Amino acid sequence: MKIGWGKEIKQGKTLSDNQIVSLLLKKRGVKNPVEFLNPVHPKQIRLKDFSPFYEKKLQFCFKLLEEIKEKGEMIIVYSDYDADGITGAAILWETLHFLGFNVMPYVPHRKHEGYGFSKKGIDAIKKQYDPRLMISVDHGITAAEKITYAKKLGISVIVTDHHLKPDMLPKDAFAVFHIPQLSGSAVAYFFAKEIFIRFYKKDSLSHKMLETYFQTDYLALATIGTIADMVPLIGPSRNIAWHGLQAFPFVKRYGLKHILREAGIAGRKITPYEIGFMIAPRINAVGRLEHAMDALRLLCTTQEKKAYELASHIGNTNRERQDLVEQSLKEAKKMVESIGKIIPKLIILVSDHWNEGIIGLVASKITEQYGRPTIVMTQVDGFFKGSARSIPSFHITDFLRDQKKYLVDVGGHKQAAGFTIENARVKEFIKVAQKKADKLISKKDLERKIDVDFKLPLSRLSVSLVEKIQTLEPFGVGNPRPVFYSEGTLVDAKIIGKMKNHLKLFVADLDKKRLPMEFVAFSSADQFFSLKKGEKMKLRYTVEVSTWQDKTSITGKIIHFDQLGEKV
Known part of the structure; x- marks a missing residue:
């Protein structure tokens, strides 16, 4: 695979820390740095901010919900089976439940029903619950035919989704809330929040609890869905993720507590990495191999013992999923090589x-x-x-x-x-x-292409610069971690990692004015024996600040390095 530079890079040697951060914001298309660095809390964002037509649609929905509540009719929250759908279902189902609605969640089985609305699923719901209303979470925008089928059975459908619109929209839906710049769980979050505001009663303890949840638990769940679905962390999705990550320490629900325990990250600061590689895969694994309803039960259970059991089961399912991927990937690679x-x-x-x-x-x-x-x-x-x-x-x-x-x-x-x-x-x-x-x-x-942001001498890197760069977090799709290019001299190297498959490099600046900096090159141990002390290297990398025993230092994570062979 050819390695290219990506976009034009800037020379960062003579720039101040603030100038570097300012240029990084500009490069990411940020027009309002103050808002980007201090995002508005999602509690201040309403559905009408996404479309002026949503206010009128909401009024129709509220009227229908009032009628349903008065008659005690059933509502079904019909979600997708991935982490985005499951977290959104937890938010919407709990909101309606605590507001006193007669509501049940429904998650289709991937193997037996497939994605989204299906006639099989709708028939099962009609037979078991005979609901007045179904609300989709993280699907529905492409299900015009199935929604028409549900309507013929006397079931109204409200669609909340973020997927790409098809040529034919679901004209028989009672209402459609389609917000492509959000995740499915975030659309569900804002829709549920509107319902909460409309039906909120100050003297209700459960309603007061919901008010707290929209600033803690539900925000954390919407953040899991947003990062799991790789939604660009810009605009309102950044608002969700920025505040949602800060909400994690205040979340007390047993399900999340035991997912973190099972993943071995209890007590750790939650970042997009923990969500993308530790939390979301466990939620997704159940929907991939079994029935995702267990993941929803885990997120919503009020019994700690049940949460412990479900989290342990989901962890085992995730390990099974990893084994299946490894086996299938070996076969897939052989197929590609045989071409x-x-x-x-x-x-x-x-x-x-x-x-x-x-x-x-x-x-x-x-x-x-x-x-x-x-x-x-x-x-x-x-x-x-x-x-x-x-x-x-x-x-x-x-x-x-x-x-x-x-x-x-x-x-x-x-x-x-x-x-x-x-x-x-x-x-x-x-x-x-x-x-x-x-x-x-x-x-x-x-x-x-490796999109390098700045060319810097290693001596230009400082803890203060990296800490300023970290104000751009959370990094992810749409807001990538900044990448730097530097040249240096290899001082030392060693193989690290449980499987002995990573490299740790100690690289000094070309002018050797400072101590060597540590770099980690993942899955690069096979290059160890070609390395030569004193040789010149070109590095493309990201940086992080870490603290150990009250000592703060910078660590670089190498994306790509070139050995030039020549000694400096």
Whole structure:
């Protein structure tokens, strides 16, 4: 994979700390630095701020909810089975429950019902609950046909979603709240907050508890959903994540407590890393391999023993998921290697036995390794289910929608999508899709680019600069951690890590005016024996401040390094 520079970089040698931070904000398109660095609390954000039409829609919804509450009719919160959907369902279901509504959550089984509304799911709900209303969480915008079906059965549907709009919107929905710049859980958060404000009673203890939850528990849950779904951390999603991460220490619910315990991060400061790599995968694992209702039960239970048991079970399920991904990924890599030297610009891999719940993870890892959009398909109940992941320059959902004549259904985002296809159409679809992708994707699109923000001598780095950079947190999609480029001299190196697969490098500035700085290069131990003390190196890296035994220091995390061989 070719390494490119990415965007134009700045020379940071002569700039002050504040100038560097100011340029980083400008590069990220921040027009209001004060608001970015001190985001408004989500409690001050209303649905009408996203669209002036939502105020009128809300009034219709409130009227329907008042009627439902008065008659004691049933409401179903129908969510997606991933971390974004489950956290959103917890927020909305609890809000309606504590406000005195007759409400039940419903999470479809991935294998038996599939994503979103299905006739099978709607029929089951009608038979068991006969509800007046269903409210979607993290799905529904592409389900026009299913919503019409529900309406014919006498069930009204309110859609809360953030996925890309299809050509045909659900015209038979009672109301649609579609906010693409938020996660599904965040849309549910703001919708639930509007319901809470409308039905709030000052003399109710449960209502007062809800008021606290919207500033702590629900904000933390919406943050999990936002980061898990890789929503850009800009605009209102930054407001959610910035305040939500700060809310974690105040969350007392047993479910989150025991997820943190099981993940081995209890007591640790929660950052996007802990959510993206420790918390969300555990919530997602249940929906991938079993029934995600257990994840929802875990988040909502008021019994600590139950929370302990469910968290332990979910941890075991996550380990099973990791094993399945590892096995399937080995097979997938062999398939790619068997293609030959010229790998297609769009990789498509097909199996008749991979678990449907993990094909998206396999696609993601293949895309990461080979730098190409990847579609992974597996056979499920007479059809093939597909999951796709893409590179930044290639809109995979739009691409798949252009091939919709081959597909039963399709939905997703710019860099991730899912679809269903009939067995008989798979071969033709692969042929056509790869041919079209070959024309649409350029060689430049396939170059791996490292977007370096500043070129700095190592001696320019300081604790004060890094601490100022950390005011831009939380970092993530849409607000990446700043990347620096420096040249230096290798002083020492050693292999580290439980599996002995990482490197720790000690690199001095070229002028050797300061002590060597520590860098960690993950999964790079295979380069250890080619390293030579005293040789010149080029580093692209991120920086963090860490404190150990009252000593504060800077650590660099290497993204890529070049050995120049020459000694300085």
